[in-house]
Amino acid sequence: AQTVTQSQPEMSVQEAETVTLSCTYDTSESDYYLFWYKQPPSRQMILVIRQEAYKQQNATENRFSVNFQKAAKSFSLKISDSQLGDAAMYFCAYRRTYKYIFGTGTRLKVLA
């Protein structure tokens, strides 16, 4: 069965600095998709970034980028120039066909 592991329950970053959130997953499939979601205090889940497994190029969305290492089954999220609004829970998710599997989340605190 597929699993998604986020080993950092909580992280802190100084405003304007860079932080990397870790995610590893386990699967025997070769074709799948990976996502990072943000859940702010409002608890509305917001998509941050997504990655197709067959693409070697790492996805980038403005200040957010991923380091996708398929062989290592690693999918980390880098947030550059951190802002106070980045403070939230971040969930890594794996999708294979209709099923999504989520990690337990990392709480990111941004210090002014």
Place this chain on the structure above:
Amino acid sequence: DGGITQSPKYLFRKEGQNVTLSCEQNLNHDAMYWYRQDPGQGLRLIYYSQIVNDFQKGDIAEGYSVSREKKESFPLTVTSAQKNPTAFYLCASSIVAGFDEQYFGPGTRLTVT
């Protein structure tokens, strides 16, 4: 605006009562999902439906029931058999296949006392 609505935002019930959480989407998505979120446990799948009149149990379906009579609607009933019903419930939808993320509703916080 396209999106997913869940109502109500906060719901209170007495132990032993069944309660139904509403989820409606106008994104024309075939697939819909219900998740439960507890502190430190991420999102756990309760039920999902890929098409009208069909649904499948997720990882923690015991004590819950669903229906999918319309494409737009996927209500979740928390029955009195659910031992720990107090939680935050999220509804989501997506296209069935392909490269697309799930879209989430704002959630319902259920408190049972």
